[in-house]
Amino acid sequence: MNTPLAERMRPLTLDEYIGxxxxxxxxxxxxxxxxxxVLPSLIFWGPPGVGKTTLANLxxxxxxxxxxxxxxxxxGVKEVREVIQQAxxxxxxxxxxxxxxxxxxxxxxxxQQDSLLGAVEKGTxxxxxxTTENPSFEVIAALLSRCQVxxxxxxxxxxxxxxxxxxxxxxxxxxxxxISLLETDALLAxxxxxxxxxxxxFELLVGSASPEVPLEITNEYVFANAQQSLARYDxxxxxxxxxxxxxIKSVRGSDPNAAVYxxxxxxxxxxxxxxxxxxxxxxxxxxxxxxxxxxxxIANSTFDTVTKLGWxxxxxxxxxxxxxxxxxxxGNAAYQAINRAQxxxxxxxxxxxxxxxxxxxTALMEELGYGEGYLYSHDFPGNFVxxxxxxxxxxxxxxFKAGSSKKEQEIAxxxxxxxNDKYGSDE
Numbered sequence: 299m300n301t302p303l304a305e306r307m308r309p310l311t312l313d314e315y316i317g318x319x320x321x322x323x324x325x326x327x328x329x330x331x332x333x334x335x336v337l338p339s340l341i342f343w344g345p346p347g348v349g350k351t352t353l354a355n356l357x358x359x360x361x362x363x364x365x366x367x368x369x370x371x372x373x374g375v376k377e378v379r380e381v382i383q384q385a386x387x388x389x390x391x392x393x394x395x396x397x398x399x400x401x402x403x404x405x406x407x408x409x410q411q412d413s414l415l416g417a418v419e420k421g422t423x424x425x426x427x428x429t430t431e432n433p434s435f436e437v438i439a440a441l442l443s444r445c446q447v448x449x450x451x452x453x454x455x456x457x458x459x460x461x462x463x464x465x466x467x468x469x470x471x472x473x474x475x476x477i478s479l480l481e482t483d484a485l486l487a488x489x490x491x492x493x494x495x496x497x498x499x500f501e502l503l504v505g506s507a508s509p510e511v512p513l514e515i516t517n518e519y520v521f522a523n524a525q526q527s528l529a530r531y532d533x534x535x536x537x538x539x540x541x542x543x544x545x546i547k548s549v550r551g552s553d554p555n556a557a558v559y560x561x562x563x564x565x566x567x568x569x570x571x572x573x574x575x576x577x578x579x580x581x582x583x584x585x586x587x588x589x590x591x592x593x594x595x596i597a598n599s600t601f602d603t604v605t606k607l608g609w610x611x612x613x614x615x616x617x618x619x620x621x622x623x624x625x626x627x628x629g630n631a632a633y634q635a636i637n638r639a640q641x642x643x644x645x646x647x648x649x650x651x652x653x654x655x656x657x658x659x660t661a662l663m664e665e666l667g668y669g670e671g672y673l674y675s676h677d678f679p680g681n682f683v684x685x686x687x688x689x690x691x692x693x694x695x696x697x698f699k700a701g702s703s704k705k706e707q708e709i710a711x712x713x714x715x716x717x718n719d720k721y722g723s724d725e
């Protein structure tokens with residue numbers, strides 16, 4: 299059987315679709331739009347295997363719209379224009395605009411995305427895009443402003459078990475086998491919420507077993523027989539969070555040797571160089587930060603260079619940055635500080651700005667005391683004077699706590715010399 303199990307089990311109706319109740323449940327926004335017969339251009343954003351392509355196809359079928367599909371990996375401006383021309387020719391015979399689905403739309407260049415604008419603006423096509431990347435970074439502003447962005451979530455345990463049971467009950471090939479699904483934890487761990495990966499690994503296990511012996515699927519059996527599948531990094535460019543996680547943790551753990559190995563694994567898997575460069579940018583701030591401020595400059599320069607240089611030369615730049623970050627001193631004081639500050643804001647709400655800190659552009663504001671009592675730092679020795687900049691309800695609270703890195707300790711000492719107890723306490 300040539301068609302993969304995940305493809306054979308692709309739902310044919312919206313009622314068969316599993317997951318995403320926040321979009322398709324009663325009174326959910328996407329469900330309401332479909333019931334009203336209104337379909338805006340939209341982008342589905344979520345991890346691999348959550349049903350982005352399937353949902354796009356089902357929506358178009360439900361609304362009886364012509365459906366065109368392109369992959370950003372293999373298509374360009376020429377293919378986009380051909381679809382638009384077909385949609386224009388068929389416009390007088392169809393109810394509602396044609397749907398153009400673009401898989402991995404984040405891989406389209408700016409010029410390719412620009413080629414969609416006119417047709418989307420006129421309503422010649424309704425665009426549906428699917429991406430594993432944040433659309434805010436990967437989709438041009440002009441196109442993004444014309445689309446609704448819907449976030450799809452990874453499947454939960456119940457969804458994945460339901461998919462397995464449905465496959466066992468409905469797929470003719472699986473029904474011809476003597477299979478007992480006794481345990482599912484190992485299969486779920488391998489899938490990582492990716493329904494396609496779950497079904498394809500399950501098919502691999504069944505297909506490699508002896509047809510003469512009843513097959514009992516247990517956690518032990520899965521781990522013993524799926525190692526090759528676990529080690530493989532698909533060549534289709536999808537994110538595989540296990541490899542990415544190993545890369546991030548190796549850099550954070552100051553092991554450039556392992557970090558370069560996992561970098562090579564991502565390269566071999568066809569990972570987008572910009573995705574890797576963006577991960578390095580996050581690492582430079584989250585795990586190095588103030589311990590070596592130059593790390594962010596290097597990472598930013600790497601991202602810029604990767605976008606200009608192209609492939610395969612970019613692999614050298616990524617290697618250079620990876621080794622530099624892995625070898626840098628580590629500190630997460632800035633990361634922890636913003637976490638504490640955001641937690642405080644979520645708990646205390648919109649506290650009023652103290653009057654001395656408010657701007658007073660009008661006479662009325664001056665009369666109300668805006669700006670009164672503010673001390674201009676440059677009027678004092680050392681360009682510093684003690685005064686409170688936080689709202690009264692949280693006055694004296696300390697969000698920045700230095701870690702053990704030398705640079706963070708130096709910063710902490712400077713702050714302690716200025717503020718004394720405020721930056722020396724655990725408050």
